[in-house]
Amino acid sequence: MNTNTPPVSVLAPNGCCPPGAPPTLAPDTALRLAEALKALADPTRLRMLSLLAQQTEPLCVCDITAQFDQHQPTISHHLRLLREARFVDCEKRGVWAYYWVTDAGQRALIVALSLG
Amino acid sequence: MNTNTPPVSVLAPNGCCPPGAPPTLAPDTALRLAEALKALADPTRLRMLSLLAQQTEPLCVCDITAQFDQHQPTISHHLRLLREARFVDCEKRGVWAYYWVTDAGQRALIVALSLG
DNA sequence: CATATATATCGAAGATTGTCAATATAGGGG
DNA sequence: CCCCTATATTGACAATCTTCGATATATATG
Numbered sequence: 001m002n003t004n005t006p007p008v009s010v011l012a013p014n015g016c017c018p019p020g021a022p023p024t025l026a027p028d029t030a031l032r033l034a035e036a037l038k039a040l041a042d043p044t045r046l047r048m049l050s051l052l053a054q055q056t057e058p059l060c061v062c063d064i065t066a067q068f069d070q071h072q073p074t075i076s077h078h079l080r081l082l083r084e085a086r087f088v089d090c091e092k093r094g095v096w097a098y099y100w101v102t103d104a105g106q107r108a109l110i111v112a113l114s115l116g
Numbered sequence: 117m118n119t120n121t122p123p124v125s126v127l128a129p130n131g132c133c134p135p136g137a138p139p140t141l142a143p144d145t146a147l148r149l150a151e152a153l154k155a156l157a158d159p160t161r162l163r164m165l166s167l168l169a170q171q172t173e174p175l176c177v178c179d180i181t182a183q184f185d186q187h188q189p190t191i192s193h194h195l196r197l198l199r200e201a202r203f204v205d206c207e208k209r210g211v212w213a214y215y216w217v218t219d220a221g222q223r224a225l226i227v228a229l230s231l232g
Numbered sequence: 233c234a235t236a237t238a239t240a241t242c243g244a245a246g247a248t249t250g251t252c253a254a255t256a257t258a259g260g261g262g
Numbered sequence: 263c264c265c266c267t268a269t270a271t272t273g274a275c276a277a278t279c280t281t282c283g284a285t286a287t288a289t290a291t292g
Contacts, residue, residue: 025166025229030159036231037157042250043146046153050141061269074251076270095259095268104232111227113141115152116220158280177239190281192240211238211289 039085040112044068045078049087049101049109058091058098155201156228160184161194165203165217165225174207174214 025033040046051067052059065075079099082088087105090097101109141149156162167183168175181191195215198204203221206213217225 024170025163027159027163030162030166033162033228033231034157034159037153037162037228038249041150041153041157043143043150044250046146046149047141047143050146054140062267070250071252072269073253073271077250080270092259092269097269108231111230112149112153114227115149115224154279160280178237186280187282188239189241189283193280196240208239208288213239 036085036108039081039087040108042078044070044074045082046109046112048075048078048082049105049112052088052099052101053106053109055100058100060096060098062096064099152201152224155197155203156224158194160186160190161198162225162228164191164194164198165221165228168204168215168217169222169225171216174216176212176214178212180215 040049047068048064051064061072061075061079064079065072068075079088079090082105083090085108086102087108088099089102090099092098156165163184164180167180177188177191177195180195181188184191186194195204195206198221199206201224202218203224204215205218206215208214
């Protein structure tokens with residue numbers, strides 16, 4: 001189907017939603033979704049999530065840092081944003097901090113990748 | 117499953133990907149995905165996409181503008197970003213510009229909504 | 233042609249974000 | 263107790279983003 005011509009019908013005639021159709025987005029829902037999307041909308045964070053999602057065991061920050069060109073505070077900053085979005089979680093063991101992907105983080109990554 | 121404890125196994129032991137598992141993200145792929153996610157990561161644009169996805173017919177800019185609290189240049193700016201991301205397309209008829217959601221835009225909206 | 237209207241573009245102000253150097257915190261080893 | 267190392271936090275700066283007023287463009291109408 002050619003999306004460069006106006007569609008005869010896209011979704012939801014008369015406000016009634018056909019199967020699989022997104023309903024109208026309430027402003028507060030849009031805000032919440034936008035926040036989750038912002039946490040994903042950075043190449044470094046996407047790669048971090050991908051890296052963590054491939055691990056059998058949680059990774060410590062120094063191993064994560066080694067995979068990127070950015071400096072340690074920057075990595076720490078991105079990990080914090082991912083944590084605040086509940087896409088990763090962490091645990092301190094001695095001097096080290098170990099990170100892993102949450103269920104929500106895995107779903108988010110799969111969702112992001114599906115954007116092609 | 118409790119995501120607040122380190123997982124025994126998340127995905128991809130030894131770099132081998134289990135069914136449905138995201139592969140490592142190449143930097144250029146991450147960049148491209150991040151750009152698409154940025155286009156989605158705004159409450160106004162999410163609501164615009166949702167509004168357009170519900171229409172049987174393309175909507176003209178003045179009708180879109182009427183649904184939001186922002187001024188016309190702001191709406192025009194957001195529509196441009198959605199267009200550059202190929203999530204919407206438009207056509208001029210006389211003085212009016214009519215917008216509709218592309219296939220990619222519909223997929224993106226569904227994907228965004230699936231973030232919960 | 234003059235005017236009115238719909239939309240886009242420009243330019244600027246303010247907010248947010250990504251990055252890093254410097255510093256703080258805290259655990260482990262001598 | 264002192265030092266070394268791993269990580270987090272702070273503060274600064276540049277870049278990017280959102281928004282809006284002003285203006286440009288283009289079409290229809292009288």
